[in-house]
Amino acid sequence: xxxxxxxxxxxxxxxxxxxxxxxxxxxxLLGFITAVQTPAGERFQVCVIGRPGDEIEKPTLAEAxxxxxxxxxxxxxxxxxxxx
Numbered sequence: 207x208x209x210x211x212x213x214x215x216x217x218x219x220x221x222x223x224x225x226x227x228x229x230x231x232x233x234x235l236l237g238f239i240t241a242v243q244t245p246a247g248e249r250f251q252v253c254v255i256g257r258p259g260d261e262i263e264k265p266t267l268a269e270a271x272x273x274x275x276x277x278x279x280x281x282x283x284x285x286x287x288x289x290x
Contacts, residue, residue: 208276210236218242220267222274224281233287236274239267256289 209225218241227234237254242263250270252262264270276284283289 208278208281210271210275212239212271220271222271224276224285227285231285233285236276236284239270239274241267 211221211223211225213221213223215221215238220239222236222239224234224236235255237252240251240253242249242251250264250267252264252270252273254260254262254274262270262273264273
């Protein structure tokens with residue numbers, strides 16, 4: 207499992223990036239998560255870098271983080287700027 211850093215931004219958001227990556231590497235940023243209130247309760251919207259327009263919503267923050275967590279074999283390519 208790839209370790210990711212989850213950094214709070216604002217009151218209801220998080221920035222998710224690959225842990226231990228060079229902070230000057232912009233490709234380490236995986237995406238953002240925002241907590242939203244719905245009639246069914248709190249949900250977590252995921253914005254995946256490189257996949258604009260995808261609407262991903264999860265019931266828990268942990269599940270939202272897992273959407274962004276890459277497979278171990280993808281990390282090197284992601285850090286080199288290759289996304290699929």
